Amino acid sequence: MASVQLVEDKVLTTEEIKDLQQKVRDLARQKNAVILAHYYQRPEVQDVADFVGDSLDLSRKAANTDADIIVFCGVRFMCETAKILSPRKKVLHPNPESGCPMADMVSAQQVRKLRTEHPDAEFVAYINTTADVKAEVDLCVTSANAPKIISKLESKKIVFLPDQALGNWIAKQVQDKEFVIWKGFCPPHFEFTAREVQALKERYPDAKLAVHPECHPKVIELADFVGSTSQIIRYATTVDSKRVIVITEVGLKYTLQKKNPDKEYIFPETMNYCGTVYCCTMKGITLPKVYETLKEEINEVTLPPDLIERARRPIERMLRLS
Ligand code: 13P
Ligand code: SF4
Numbered sequence: 142m143a144s145v146q147l148v149e150d151k152v153l154t155t156e157e158i159k160d161l162q163q164k165v166r167d168l169a170r171q172k173n174a175v176i177l178a179h180y181y182q183r184p185e186v187q188d189v190a191d192f193v194g195d196s197l198d199l200s201r202k203a204a205n206t207d208a209d210i211i212v213f214c215g216v217r218f219m220c221e222t223a224k225i226l227s228p229r230k231k232v233l234h235p236n237p238e239s240g241c242p243m244a245d246m247v248s249a250q251q252v253r254k255l256r257t258e259h260p261d262a263e264f265v266a267y268i269n270t271t272a273d274v275k276a277e278v279d280l281c282v283t284s285a286n287a288p289k290i291i292s293k294l295e296s297k298k299i300v301f302l303p304d305q306a307l308g309n310w311i312a313k314q315v316q317d318k319e320f321v322i323w324k325g326f327c328p329p330h331f332e333f334t335a336r337e338v339q340a341l342k343e344r345y346p347d348a349k350l351a352v353h354p355e356c357h358p359k360v361i362e363l364a365d366f367v368g369s370t371s372q373i374i375r376y377a378t379t380v381d382s383k384r385v386i387v388i389t390e391v392g393l394k395y396t397l398q399k400k401n402p403d404k405e406y407i408f409p410e411t412m413n414y415c416g417t418v419y420c421c422t423m424k425g426i427t428l429p430k431v432y433e434t435l436k437e438e439i440n441e442v443t444l445p446p447d448l449i450e451r452a453r454r455p456i457e458r459m460l461r462l463s
Contacts, residue, residue, distance in 0.1 A: 153185075153428070161428050162189045168435045174210035176431070177202055177223070180370045181392035181423040182214045186431060190214060193396065195371040196222075196268045197283040197463065200456065203227055212435050213442075214426045216241040220442045221272040225452045232442040235434040239425035241269050242414075243355075246325035247303040249273035255300055259321055263296035266455065267304050269327075272444050274302070276451035279458070284354050285369035286463035288314040293462065306331060310354040310361055328414045330355035333388050337409055338363055341386050345407060348384035351377050356388055364388075374400060390420045 153161070166189065169176055177199050178190035187193045192202050196219065203211060203223035210231045213220040218241050220234040252264065252274055264278040267287075275281060282290050284307060291299060292315045299318050301308040303325030312320040330353055338360050342350060351373045352364035361367055366376045370393055377385040378401035386407045387393060397406045408418075415421040434440050444452075 151429075158185045158428060161432055165189045165428070165432050165435060168432075169212070172210055172435065172438075173208050174212055174435060175202075175206050175208035176212045176214065176435075178214035179216075179219065179392075179423065180374070180396055181390045181420055182426055183392070183424060183428070184395045185428045186214050186426055187392075187395060189428065189431065195283065195285055195369045197285040197369065198371060199223075200226060200268065200283075201460065203232075204460065206230070210435070210438070212431060214431060215239075216244070216422050217442075218244045218269055218271060221444060221452075222268060222456060224442045224444055225272060225275070225449050225456060228444075228446070228449050231438065233434050233438065234440050234442050235427070235430040236425040237440050239422040241327075241422060243267075243304060243325050243327045244269045244271055244274075247274055247323055249277050252277040252302065255302075255321075255323075259298065259300050261296075262298040262300045262321065263294055264300045264302075265291060265294075266302055267307055268456075268459075270303060272448055272452045275455055276448055278302075278455050280462075281455040281459045283369060283459070285372055286459065287311050287354075290459065290462045291315050291318070294318075304355060306356055306358065306361070307354045309358050310367065327355040329390055329420045330388075331357055332413045333357065333360055333409050333411050335359035335363060337411060338386070338388055341407060341409065345384050345386060347382065348386045348407060349377075349380050349382040350386045351380075351388070353389035360388060377401075377406060378404065390423065391418050392420070392423065 176190045178193045200222050204226040212233045216239050224232040265280045266278040268281050268283045288311050300321045302323035305324050308322035349365045351366045384405045391408045
């Protein structure tokens with residue numbers, strides 16, 4: 142019997158996984174579909190994708206694809222971004238219940254109210270926001286480009302939302318601007334503690350430490366490197382150290398091991414709000430769901446045309462500036 146992997150409440154054998162992946166690939170070819178996946182996706186989902194990337198890479202891919210169908214293996218805001226950038230394509234989300242808790246921590250109404258309180262500020266939203274919120278802001282950023290883009294803005298005052306950790310990290314690097322930062326957070330990242338990261342450093346004194354900027358500022362302070370998932374992959378697979386402690390969602394371990402199996406990647410084992418060490422909504426996308434969704438062309442992402450129009454402006458501005 143070959144090795145097994147857990148898929149929902151069913152265990153699929155390696156052969157079953159391979160068989161399903163082949164069916165997905167065949168369907169994708171027949172239907173001219175592209176499968177995009179974020180690095181936090183399950184290994185068997187990453188392996189069936191045409192492209193795996195961070196939020197910035199994935200939005201670029203979604204904007205430039207000539208496929209008729211985009212199957213987006215990620216959370217809802219990523220699918221919405223794909224729809225906004227490619228409104229004439231059919232965008233399918235294999236699990237419509239997979240949202241991002243951080244994105245839901247700020248609403249369009251709250252942004253409109255903030256606008257009245259800070260009329261002189263430029264409003265910058267992390268890409269991890271709903272389409273409704275994007276429609277209210279001036280610019281979007283991802284963790285891969287935020288400090289670089291924001292430092293180029295003329296405005297002296299920035300309202301940043303919704304991630305307080307990313308906002309604080311940007312503000313530390315862009316010191317000539319005043320920041321008003323919303324108090325949202327990513328539950329899986331924000332729950333890693335400086336104490337446990339310090340303990341990992343003491344246990345592996347030869348290791349380098351790479352941290353995602355959604356982590357708590359006290360964790361970020363300990364890091365040798367801070368960056369988006371793609372940037373962490375580049376750093377961790379090439380840095381001159383055999384061991385790297387990586388503080389982000391554990392899905393990244395799969396890519397790291399594939400890209401450079403000679404290194405050891407150490408991830409924390411913090412249980413988060415859903416009692417797991419991973420982002421449970423990211424892992425809500427499973428291979429059988431990808432297959433069903435593409436076969437039946439179900440779970441289509443739809444947004445009103447006027448919302449697409451308004452939400453597209455801050456994303457396209459980001460793509461131009463980055
Ligand atoms: P990046 O892959 O852009 O670093 O984003 C991380 C994330 O939390 C996506 O939900
Ligand atoms: Fe949202 Fe955090 Fe999960 Fe990313 S890792 S989808 S920011 S909850």
